[in-house]
Each structure stands twice: as structure tokens, then as C-alpha cells.
Amino acid sequence: MIAAPLPDGRLHLQHGPIDLIIEAFGARDEVERAYQQAIDRFGDILPTLVHELPILRREVGDADPLLQGPVARRMAEAVRPHRAVFITPMAAVAGAVADEMMQAMLAGRTLDKAYVNNGGDIAIHLAPGHSLRAGIFAQALDGAVTLMHDRPVRGIATSGRGGRSFSLGIADSATVLATTAAAADAAATLIANAVNIDHPSIERRPARDLDPDSDLRDLPVTVAVGALPQPLIEEALDRGLAEARRLRLCGLIDSAALSLQSYWRIEAPRWERGSPEPLKGMANRRMSGSGEPRSQQA
Template structure:
């Protein structure tokens, strides 16, 4: 299957190749935007073939030796997971974010753009210039919150992990959304934080990852298959464990903030200046945002399930 490039009805660029499904939008002078889209299309054709050539190494757990990888996306993946090598992690934990980062770099190279984003199934790389911002909605079952990213804030990557996404999770989080300096860093951290949202309870069913997918990089490790009814105390305890991990990573400077959800409960691990905002109690502006961002569903073909409980970008600048 070859790479496919198309323009959506509203002008955004859609790129798809195998499991990689990107929605890209750039803002600025029309001539600059068109050149940026052309650069993204040219770069995209080689992304998946280069990754496939290095899959055996990318699926191995990171240990004491830094992974020797050749492709630029693979190197981004290794860089993102290397700080987490004390626990089980493979470079695949950062693949979606690393693709988004690489494609954003290709998009903006040499161009004069106000802002831009590359959304890889909910893992998003951002480009922001002074005076410009993007808002993102946190979706689990509905619009549960908003993150506003501006040029003066450090975060340029957003990622979400959790049970029910397009990758296996060892935890039970409905979602773990992370802000970090890059999308790859956010992707790796979201994976580990979502794994930490966990508890022991008979309502939780787990199976070895290899039984569900013989090619899984998780091998014989148990992953969550289903979660039945849980008492409130178990939900709270699981979220607290995830929050401890998120604070640890924030204290190490590896993330800027995180928002964790499970069964309607939330934990925010953010500095006061970071932009997570609850939608509860807000008025029509949030309903307008929901109607704007919900247009992502279906317009790019079959949207990955992960995107439905992830961050979606709107086109509103405050």
C-alpha cells in the first residue's frame, strides 16, 4: 500500500500510509501554507518504509546500551524513551509522537507560518509563533476539558494513552493526556503514566500481549483487556498512582503537565500557569468548541479509536 495524500473539505491536509494517519493544518499566507503542505507530502512517502526496516530494534526493550538506529523518526523514538530505561519500555512507546514531530519539522522548514499542527491519531506536534495559540479539547466520552497552548508556554507536544486506544495498555486509565516539549516525549510519558493508573481487582481482565498480537513489542507482559465495575476507592487509588508517576516525571523535567481520567474521576498534575481547564460550569463557548472539534470524526476516513479519547485541536485563537 502506497502513501495517500488528500485535502479535506475545509482545506486541511490528510496523509495516510498503513497505520499512520495524519491530519495537518498550517496557518499563514496562502502561498506559504501551500508550500508547507507540499513539503509535508514529499517527506511523508519515506516515513513508514524507513521505520519498517528498523522494527526489530524498535520493538526491543531499552536497556543499558543506547539503541543504534538510523532513521530520523527512529532516532526521535529512542531519544524519547531513553530517560525511562529503568522500567520496561521500547521505542515503540513514542512512535506516533515521533512521526508527528518529524512531519512538523518538514512542514515548517523554511516557511513563514503563524502556527501549525500535525495530529497523528491524537498525538500532536505544534508550531506556534509569538501572539498565536491553539486550543485543544480533552475527549473521553465528551468534551471534558480544554488545553490552551500559546507561544510563551514550553509545550509543543501533546499525547494521550490509555485503555481502549490503538495500542495496548498495562493500566486501566480511560485516558492519560500529557504536555511536553515534543510530541515524542509526551507520547512516551503518556504510555508510562497510563500504565501506572492501575489497581488489583477481580473486575480487571488481563492477557499476555502476545496472545492478542503476536508482533506486539510487549511480548508476554499482561495488558488490560477489560475493566468491569470498580468501587470508588479503587478508582481513586488507581488515579493517585498515576498522579504520583506524573509528578515524578514532571519533577525530572520530562513533562510539563498531565490530566488523568478513570470512570469520571480526574487528576491534574500541572503548574498553575499550564492550560488545562475543566469545562464544567462553562457556557456556550464550550459547546461551540465541541461542535468545531467534532468535525475530526470521519472526515479523514476511519479515524483511529485513540483519537476519540484524545486531544483534538480546534481553529480558535483567543
């Protein structure tokens, strides 16, 4: 296990596949204590998860799975609203770890703001009067979002075929903002899966062929996507946008940004005049809107 400060003062924690970058802001002694609490909590995260992996890799059903660890329970809670489709608690593992580590950092501490970044799935803390700006990446820094204390977003997650997990869709990225990192993680998985189309340039293979332990088993996951004609790109993105809008109207996400081969879709609520823009910096990209033109302004 690695637990070490980075040259810029951030904390790096790594154990097996879990790789966290943590940063907290506030009084120096409060930040130091928060970092130590994160280190103390981190050692038990992976062993507990491994113990419950057989259950976590099963498709979610109507009955609650018998899970013991707090991270595993966070995972199950995040995916339960989506049980009408195929999903396992593993769809929320990275976000759930980030949420659990944030809770450990905040116990008894007073911090201005903080984040736990687990490979792009991020848990956030904001005290009143504070904000945090996060970049949105597909192929490069494509945009940014500024989060405020009074906006109910405490988690950001990104999914897509280029990520650490397999995807059933062809999205380059699907970035989601939600109330928790685990909720954002699960929703990003489903939205990225929905960005999909059939075309000879898309290569798929059964997940089991790539990883015998994959929770996706024999489902065909995307391994390569060649150049696509614009109408098909638009159609695939529209499918993802429809899923993002459904999840937002159900109250499961705050907003989402989807990308495929330099085209974008944005799903975000309308904001009153003078409110912070939910997603910024994408106006110079090739973009199709979602009926929310304010979200496209740079």
C-alpha cells in the same frame, strides 16, 4: 498512500497504520508549500520505520540502539530517560512521526501556527503572538488547553486502554503536555500504565496472545475493565498522579490529565496570576485535584 485535502482545507495523509490530519495557518502560499513539503516527506516514513522495527521493539537499555532513520532516533531519544522501567521505542512512535512531519513542514517556511495530529498524538508549532486551543477527550470533550508561544509545550499525547496501542494500566485516558510530541507520547504511556489496580472486573491477557508482534511480549495488557468501587478508582488514579508528578518534577513533562470512569486527576504547575490556565473545562466532572486547584477552574 493517501495524500488529499479535506473539504475544510486541512491535509490528510495516510499510509498503512499512520493516519495524519495536518493544518497550518499563515500566508496562503506558505501554507501550500508547507503542505507540499509534508507530502514529499511522508512517503519515506513508514518504509524506513518498518526496516528498523526489530530494534525498535526491543527494551531500551543503557546502550544507545543503532538506529538510522530520523523518526526511529526521535523514538529512542524520547524513551531513553525512562529506561529504568520496561519501555521500548515503540512507546513514542506516533509522537515521533508527528514531530518529524512538523519539522518537514517548517523547513524554510513562515507559518503563524500549525499542528500534525497522528491519531491524537499532536506536534505543534506556534509563532510569537499566536496560540492554539486543543480539546482533551476521554469519553467525550472533557476539557481543553490553550497553548501559547511562550509556554514550552509543543507536543500533546494521550494513552490508555482504549487507544490504538495496548496498555498495562486501566486508565480511560492519560493526556500529557510536553516539549515534543514524542516526549509526551512516551510519558503518557508510562502514566497510563501507572493508573492500575487489581480487581476481579479487570481482564488482562498476555500481549503476545493479542498480537504476536507486540513489543510487550508476555506482559499482561488490559482488555476490559468493569465497574469499580470509588475507593479503588481513587487509588488507581493516585498511582498515575504520582507518576505524572514525578515526571513533571524531573522536567520531562509540563502537565497531565488522567481519567478513569468519570473521575479525574490533574497534575500541572502553578501559574502566576493572569497567566493562561493549563487545563480548563473539567470543573463539572467528578474530579480529585493534585494540590493545584487553579487547574480545575472552568
